[in-house]
Amino acid sequence: MSRKRCCVGEGLKKGAWTIEEDKKLISYIHEHGEGGWRDIPQKAGLKRCGKSCRLRWTNYLKPEIKRGEFSSEEEQIIIMLHAARGNKWSVIARHLPRRTDNEIKNYWNTHLKKRLIEEGIDPVTHKPLASNTNPTVTTTQPENLHSLDASSSDKRYSRSSSMPPMSLPLSSGFNPVSEIITPVQRGSLSCKKSIKKSNSTSRLLNKVAAKATTIKDILSATTISYESFSNGFPEQTRNEEDSSNALADFDPFPQSLLYTEHEVHATSDLDMDQGYDFSYFLETLGRDEHNTNVEYGHDILLMSDVSQEVSSISVDDQENMIGNFEGWSNYLLDHDGLINDTDYDFLEKQII
DNA sequence: AACAGTCTCAACCGCCTCGAG
DNA sequence: TCTCGAGGCGGTTGAGACTGT
Structure with missing residues (x-):
């Protein structure tokens, strides 16, 4: 069966629009309204x-x-x-209000990719170019872990700086979580009801991060509880090959969680003749009507550091994960959405 | 001023997905 | 279950803008 070529027709104009x-x-x-494009x-x-x-x-x-201009956030x-999903521009665009996938794609190709390379980071793997096989974070780095604590890490850079430190010099050890994401820390914020579940788990994980002094500590703390909540974990995902399929569409920022409340704001924002403040978006994301002290930067941080490697992570991968910062945070994230209330309590008792 | 090289990004291309019939 | 086509997606192109000489 041959498909008709699109946009083939007599007298059809191409090129720039007037x-x-x-x-x-x-x-x-x-x-x-939109739709019915063929007839338009x-x-x-x-x-x-x-x-x-x-x-x-x-x-x-x-x-x-x-x-x-794209903001630093x-x-x-x-x-x-991109580290999490690769060139899934439409997925990325869903998490950037009012940006199109095409614009993001262009921005990545013309700016961000280049900048990462200049910083010595492979834009495909998001790991240091010099040592793709083994991430530089292989030993304890309490300072990095402690940077997960908002109270101790609000001095990374100011938003007014001309160039956000999105990438790190190799010497500091590539740590995408603590270094790339933390600038959005604004102290204690809370979350909407609609995202409470996610944030509560993230909050727990934040506590883990803050308490732990080593990556290993975090791993051991979290894996203790694995059996307790693995009931809800799809059996097939324990199989590596299957899990790669099951997690292929893993979304670190589920729309239902992120935008249920925000979209209302966004809509009203659009009526205003002013630029959209992305930091406002991020802050509303973390606001909690219960006024629990969710550490805003942490939630973003923990919810964001995901990579497609998640599919290869299993309970048996501890040793590799210890040597792979991405690995453990992915591991935490991977289980984030699976923790029910009982497991949450259990987990909290175990590690906090 | 003129030219060449580089960069940017809007637009296009072709494949894929999914729902309707 | 199959076919078809609209809409969606990611990769690529090329015109125009910019920069350096």
Whole structure:
């Protein structure tokens, strides 16, 4: 079966859109809404294919699209999510309000990738270029772990600095968690009801991180409880090959958790004739109506440091994980969504 | 001023997914 | 169950802008 080629037709225009074309498209969509892209060109009086119209709208004309410089927070989230999901631009875009996948992709290819390389970090593996086989964090680094504690790590860099330290010099040991993510620490914030479950687990993990003096401590503390909550863990995911499938779509920032509340704010923000403040987004993410002291930076931190290697992590991988900071944090994250209330209590008793 | 090289990013291409019939 | 096509996605291209000589 051969598929019809898209956008093949007599007299169809290609290339850059003119202002007139934009006006026609905007006007039509305002009147009739999105969808039915195949018919839009004819109805809107455009000599373009439907696909081209859709792309023009979603990547450029859509009113809520934010354009211009990426903030340091956005850059960090892109890097983190890229480390976790690879070139899944649409997935990454879902976690960056008002940014399009195309824009993120371009920004990655033209800026972030280059910058990571300059810092000696492989933009594909997100590990130091010099030693891809073994991450540099192989021994105890209490200072890094303690940086997980917001109370002791608010001095990494100021937001006004011209260049965020998204990547580290090799000498400091590549630690994507503590170094890339922590700048968004703002002291104690709390979380919305809708994300309480996630945050409570993250909070627990934060406590682990703060208490532990070594990665090994964290691992041993968390694996103690593994059996207790592994009932809820899909059996097939213990098989390495199957787990890679099961976790292939693992999403560190489930939409249902992140945006249930925020979207309301975002919508109202759009009505305002002002730029969208991403830090506000991040802060609302961590706000808690119960006013529990969730350490904001920690939640972001723990929820973000995920990589696709998660699929290869099992309970038996402790030794490797000890030598792999990403590994253990992934491990924690991997179980994050599986901890039920009982297990949470158990876990908390075990390690706090 | 003119040219060449480099960079940026909007737009395109072709494959994939998924729902409708 | 199969076919079809709209919409979605990631990779790539190339025109225009920018920079250096």
